[in-house]
Structure formats: C-alpha cells, structure tokens
Amino acid sequence: MKGVLRSQVVSVLVLTAVLVLTGCARAARQAQQPTVTEQSTATEIATAPSPTAAPAAPTVTIAAYDADKVVAAYETVLNRIYQTVLPSVVHIGIEQEVSQRQSPFGPQSQDPQPRRRGEGSGFVWDNRGHIVTNNHVIANADRVTVTFADNTVVEAMVLGADPDSDLAVVKVELPADSLRPVALGASHALKVGQLAVAIGNPFGQEFTMTSGIVSALGRTMSSPTRFANPDLIQTDAPLNPGNSGGPLLDRQGRVIGINTAILSDSGLSSGVGFAVPIRTAQQVVPALIRDGRYDYAWLGISGGSLPVEIAAAMDLPRDTRGTWVDDVVEDSPADKAGLRGNNRAVEIRGERAPVGGDVIVAIEGTPVREMDDLIAYMVRRTRPGDTVTLDVLRDGGERVQIEVTLGRRPEQRDIR
Known part of the structure; x- marks a missing residue:
C-alpha cells in the first residue's frame, strides 16, 4: 500500500528511511529573549511599568558571569574526555580478498590476489583483549588489525558478530595491564x-x-x-x-x-x-x-503501527493505537498461538487496502502504542523460549488475550 498504509516489519520486514552505514550544524532555534542591560558588575532585567501606572515589579539582579570562563570550562571538559578515553579507542583496519573473474583464455595475471581494504573504529571492552566494533566494519574480513593511540599495532581475531544489532567483538593478545577498558x-x-x-x-x-x-x-x-x-x-x-x-x-x-x-x-x-x-x-x-552469536526471541509477524483509516475499517475506535498484524509467518510462534493477519480488503481513498489483522495493544501488561514499542520490548526483555501474554483487539472490536511461546529468530535466508 502507499502512504500511511505501508507496513513496517517486526522480526520479518522493517521499512525504514534510507540509512547510510558510516563504514564506519546543528541549527539551534533562537527563542526570544528579554531585553538585557549589561553593567560592569551585574546584569539587570527590569520590568517596565504598565500603561495603567501600576507599581513596578522589583528589579531582578542576576549575578555577573565571565563568559570566557564558561567557554574555558566547556573546553576543559572536552579535553578531559579525550585524554581519558583516548587509550581505550582503537583504529580497526580490515583486508578482504577480492575474487578475479577467470578469463576463458586462462589466468589473467600471476600477480597476488587483489585485496579490498577498509577501516573503522572500536574500543576496549575489558582487560582480556576484547574489542567492540560494528559488524559491518569486520564483516567478511580475512585480516583484522587493531591500532592503539600509542601506535601499538596488533592482529585481531573475530570472536563473534551480530548483524541485527550491528555489533561485533574482536580479540587481541596483549598484556592485561596494557589495556584500558572504557x-x-x-x-x-x-x-x-x-x-x-x-x-x-x-x-x-x-x-x-x-x-x-x-x-x-x-x-x-x-x-x-x-x-x-x-x-x-x-x-x-x-x-x-x-x-x-x-x-x-x-x-x-x-x-x-x-x-x-x-x-x-x-x-x-x-x-x-x-x-x-x-x-x-x-x-x-x-x-x-x-x-560467537546472540539469539533473539521471535514472534513471526509482519505489520506496522495501526493507521487511523484501518482502525475505522475494522470498527475500532479511531484513536486505537497498537501494532497491526499484516501477515503471520507460517509455522511461526505467532501462527501456532493463533494470531491472525489480514483476511479481507476494503477501499480507502480509492485504493484497495488489506484489513482484518489482529492489533496488539499490550505485551505482558506493557502498552503497545506503535510497532517500535513491540520491537523494543521483544529485544530488551524477552529471550527464545519465553512465554508472553499479548492483549489483542480483533476485527470488530473483540478483545482477547493470547499466550505465545517465543521462538529463536531465524536467519534471513530461512524466512519465506
């Protein structure tokens, strides 16, 4: 669907704005300020008499401050942060072999296999040599090197990675007393x-x-x-x-x-x-x-935050908020528990729109007002094998509670 009817995906599909991985200004709106008269020892803000000649309010005196000292204090904070954290931050370099196309006339060159190089950042997690970085920094790397601020360079081994959170851990072999965890x-x-x-x-x-x-x-x-x-x-x-x-x-x-x-x-x-x-x-x-991996709980639905037009088409109050189930993955925990996806279509603003899916309004008593609420709760507070109770509004307004035993989030290639 178009416009407000486009679905997001939880645990199957999520439609988001175009995001560019860093590969690893600000326009501050000025609020109107009262007139201020600066003097050598204080700043006075005086309330002018009203046209009816009512008694003037008492003068409010604000102690003078030294703007240069304020800026200097800010700079001191920034420098302290830098000097404190610098020994814990690392540069991560990666190398990856790039396959060459084979010529039908035999090898094109006897030169070494070309290599792609990339870089990113990371930081020391503990004194056992664990370095945290992004998954997309080290994904598919054949060689990882870690450079510290004191110019120590050491090769690292990838211990584990989680594409869903974009986190990864690499390990370096260095003495514990040479590592400064954050x-x-x-x-x-x-x-x-x-x-x-x-x-x-x-x-x-x-x-x-x-x-x-x-x-x-x-x-x-x-x-x-x-x-x-x-x-x-x-x-x-x-x-x-x-x-x-x-x-x-x-x-x-x-x-x-x-x-x-x-x-x-x-x-x-x-x-x-x-x-x-x-x-x-x-x-x-x-x-x-x-x-080497992190297992997430999995419900097995696709959907999005409930649009007002869909709520009305399902005879729900227009102010109903929740996660609207567009589709249920076959044999998923949601399917086994009896959650329902859309099963009919209506015309909204000249377009055919699927409706009829369940609307999840709470999980374990915690209100769900939009898709992000359900996603965040699932990631933060559930693990595979947990059983949760969902409060659900059905097509026509019936409210039911459904118990779901959550599964383990499948690999992307395993979802059909």
Missing part, C-alpha cells in the same frame, strides 16, 4: 540535549573527536538482515565513514552508544547520526564473547 554509561537514563562526544577515525584521520548533543532517543532502523534495531540514539555529533564502531560518550567520558550509521544523501555527515545504545551492547556483547 567506562560504561547508562543509555536508558539519557535525556535529549545532553552532551554527546564521538571519538573515531573518520576518513582515516585517526583518533578524531567531534561533539554535539543527544538529538533524539528511541529511534528504530533496519539491519542488513531486515530485522529491526530499536532504541537507537540520534546525535548531531558529526559522524563520517571510519567512525563506525567507535564510542559515543557522555560528559563524563562514559560510553553511552556505539556509532553505527548516518542518514545522508551524500554519504557524509548531515547532522543525523545514530548509535547503538550501550544497554544493547551490555546484552549482546557477553554472548558474542561466549558463543
């Missing part, structure tokens, strides 16, 4: 407007720091597997190719996210970057170290 922040406690600092290797310019703010929270994008990657942090800290896998930091130098993608027509920073929250990494990374 401090981890609390991404779930972030607020829009907080300082956000990125350190990485954009365009090969090693150990570059850029800064901005947390622009938004709870963004969702699709992964290369087309499953959803929820709860992303949006930032206007400039991110460019080579920043992928590097840390996004708070003002105390703690990692709050892993830089992973930008939204851009040019492939360069446009002030809209995204980072995987550190809470996701804390969930996924230990499994990558231990098992």
Whole structure:
C-alpha cells in the first residue's frame, strides 16, 4: 500500500528511511529573549511599568558571569574526555580478498590476489583483549588489525558478530595491564540535549573527536538482515565513514552508544547520526564473547503501527493505537498461538487496502502504542523460549488475550 498504509516489519520486514552505514550544524532555534542591560558588575532585567501606572515589579539582579570562563570550562571538559578515553579507542583496519573473474583464455595475471581494504573504529571492552566494533566494519574480513593511540599495532581475531544489532567483538593478545577498558554509561537514563562526544577515525584521520548533543532517543532502523534495531540514539555529533564502531560518550567520558550509521544523501555527515545504545551492547556483547552469536526471541509477524483509516475499517475506535498484524509467518510462534493477519480488503481513498489483522495493544501488561514499542520490548526483555501474554483487539472490536511461546529468530535466508 502507499502512504500511511505501508507496513513496517517486526522480526520479518522493517521499512525504514534510507540509512547510510558510516563504514564506519546543528541549527539551534533562537527563542526570544528579554531585553538585557549589561553593567560592569551585574546584569539587570527590569520590568517596565504598565500603561495603567501600576507599581513596578522589583528589579531582578542576576549575578555577573565571565563568559570566557564558561567557554574555558566547556573546553576543559572536552579535553578531559579525550585524554581519558583516548587509550581505550582503537583504529580497526580490515583486508578482504577480492575474487578475479577467470578469463576463458586462462589466468589473467600471476600477480597476488587483489585485496579490498577498509577501516573503522572500536574500543576496549575489558582487560582480556576484547574489542567492540560494528559488524559491518569486520564483516567478511580475512585480516583484522587493531591500532592503539600509542601506535601499538596488533592482529585481531573475530570472536563473534551480530548483524541485527550491528555489533561485533574482536580479540587481541596483549598484556592485561596494557589495556584500558572504557567506562560504561547508562543509555536508558539519557535525556535529549545532553552532551554527546564521538571519538573515531573518520576518513582515516585517526583518533578524531567531534561533539554535539543527544538529538533524539528511541529511534528504530533496519539491519542488513531486515530485522529491526530499536532504541537507537540520534546525535548531531558529526559522524563520517571510519567512525563506525567507535564510542559515543557522555560528559563524563562514559560510553553511552556505539556509532553505527548516518542518514545522508551524500554519504557524509548531515547532522543525523545514530548509535547503538550501550544497554544493547551490555546484552549482546557477553554472548558474542561466549558463543560467537546472540539469539533473539521471535514472534513471526509482519505489520506496522495501526493507521487511523484501518482502525475505522475494522470498527475500532479511531484513536486505537497498537501494532497491526499484516501477515503471520507460517509455522511461526505467532501462527501456532493463533494470531491472525489480514483476511479481507476494503477501499480507502480509492485504493484497495488489506484489513482484518489482529492489533496488539499490550505485551505482558506493557502498552503497545506503535510497532517500535513491540520491537523494543521483544529485544530488551524477552529471550527464545519465553512465554508472553499479548492483549489483542480483533476485527470488530473483540478483545482477547493470547499466550505465545517465543521462538529463536531465524536467519534471513530461512524466512519465506
């Protein structure tokens, strides 16, 4: 369907805006300010008498401040972050063999096999040599090298990768006392407007720091597997190719996210970057170290947030919010539990639109107002084998509860 009727996909298909992997400005709207008269010792804001000659309000005096000291303090914070975190940030270089087309007349050349080279960023997770980066940085690499800020260069082995969260772990063999693990922040406690600092290797310019703010929270994008990657942090800290896998930091130098993608027509920073929250990494990374993979719970539906027109066509209140089930994957947990996809079509604004699918309005008592709510809950709070209760509105308004035993998310190639 077109317009509002286009579906997103949870656990099967997610339609998102065009996102450019970083391969690893900001226009601040000025609010109107009261007239301020600056004096040598204080700034006075006086309320003028009204036309009716009512008594003037008391003068409010704001203590003078030194603008230069404010800027100097900001610069000191940035430099402290850089100096503290720099030993924990690494440059990641990769090499990959590129196959040559075989000529019908025999080998084209006796030269060594050509190799593709790439680069990204990463950071020290612990003192056992585990380095966190993006999956797309090291995917299909035949050789991975890690360079530290002190020019130590060492080869690394890929331990595990998760394309869905775009996280990966590589391991280096170095003495524990030579490794400086990062401090981890609390991404779930972030607020829009907080300082956000990125350190990485954009365009090969090693150990570059850029800064901005947390622009938004709870963004969702699709992964290369087309499953959803929820709860992303949006930032206007400039991110460019080579920043992928590097840390996004708070003002105390703690990692709050892993830089992973930008939204851009040019492939360069446009002030809209995204980072995987550190809470996701804390969930996924230990499994990558231990098992080489992370298994997600799987429901087995495709759908999207419920459009108003679809709600009306199904005799539901127009203000009904929830995840609208467009289709149910055959033999999936959703199918076995009895969830229903669309089963009829109606005409909406001159177009034939499928309707009739269940609308999930809560999971385990937690309200589901849109598709992203369901995705985030599934990723954060469920594992394969868990049984959850879904509150569902059916075509015509009947409300039912359905228990579903969740499965393990299949590989993309296994979904039909």
